[in-house]
Amino acid sequence: MHLDFAAARAETERLAAPLAAEDMGAQSMPDASPTKWHLAHTSWFFETFLRLAPFDPAFATLFNSYYEAVGPRPPRHRRGLMTRPTLDRVLSYRAWVTEAVLAQSDPPAAILALGVEHERQHQELMLTDILHLFSLNPLNPAYAPPPPATHGDAPPLDWVEHPGGLVEIGHDGPGFAFDNEGPRHAVWLRPFRLADRLVTNGEFRAFVARGGYLRPEWWMSDGWDAARAGDWAAPLYWRPDGRQMTLHGEVDLDDAAPVVNLSWYEADAYARWAGARLPTEEEWEAVARTVPVEGNMGALRPLPARPGQGPRQMFGDAWEWTASAYRPWPGFRPGAGALGEYNGKFMVNQMVLRGGSFASPVGHLRASYRNFFPPAARWQFAGLRLAEDR
Secondary structure, eight states: OHHHHHHHHHHHHHHHTTSOHHHHHOOOSTTSOOHHHHHHHHHHHHHHHTTOOOSOTTHHHHTOOSOTTTOOOOOGGGGGGOOOSOHHHHHHHHHHHHHHHHHOSSOOHHHHHHHHHHHHHHHHHHHHHHHHHHHTSTTOOOSSOOOOOOOSOOOOOOEEEEOOEEEEESOOSSSOOOGGGOSOEEEEEOOEEEESSOOBHHHHHHHHHTTTTTOGGGSOHHHHHHHHHHTOSSSTTBOTTSEEEETTEEEEOOTTSBOOSOOHHHHHHHHHHTTOBOOOHHHHHHHHTTSOSOEEOSSSSOOOOOSOSSOOOSEESSEEEEEEEOOOOTTOOOOSSGGGGTTGGGOSSOEEEESOOTTSOTTOOOTTOOEEEOTTOOSSOEEOOOEEEO
16 A cells, blocks of 8 residues: 555656646636645645644644544635745655655555545646646646647447346445445436447537527526526637647647536536437446446546447546436445545535546546536536437
């Protein structure tokens, strides 16, 4: 487990390395956090829950995220105002925490494993947050050099048939899982079909061109209001000239690649326009369990689906919005103490996403993994896959 810990800590720092100090201190909106804060908070997590001697007593407050049982913390929307501690001080804090954890001969295995997976979650959040920040800069800065060009069209969309029936859902067997992935339980599914790949930029472009953002009949009422209030006319980061802001800077929109940076409202509206629907998370998991956990993870962009048969792009490329509200599985009980706040208290006013994105760390995903965000969230690497009743 120490090897996983050391590798996760090193990967976070590798992802931060291309950024300047000025990049790491800025906060582009209340839902995003500065890279410097991510670097500190992931260290705070280990220091707090492994009960290390404090590096600086003030950090217990400064870098707490939402753990009410631990104590107070600055409002989330003001994280970008914390010019102190400096970046050098935060990096010293990280090094101190890493050394202290590695020096422990027998740390609590469950807490250490949770801390590693928590750090991996923040690795993806660092990338989503820095892209949002860079998208607001008139210079359109790139986090990474331009990627190789992709060529060709996406394979025609086909359907994976599922007979329905009684299926088992939720984490099972050995290996790490977050508490919200269990308990494993049976659900009854009606027969359905699931698209064999994700919806592409080109397909979503047709929705935009045919007035998708101008006609309320495809939208939930709250979504229509959000689109009007936010002046949405296309997915986040699409430019009017057919370009798109990405981690590689501004590039031509790849019609064959999966569409990303959609809110749930946009995904649901597209599905209705296409004469289909979003899958439930139970339907998604029933199909995902039939394929290996392989895909385009740990990259910096989504890639077009490869030709073939059967479900593709189930893992990586884009988080997939589902039709399911985030709720506890039957028999779920949050853990005792502050760590019980990790997932359970957010089981309201959120929608579930499945599958992971191109920015999800390799080895971090599984079929039972449940991500969740408010339905208006657009800055995550989220797209969609269609479903139909049979």
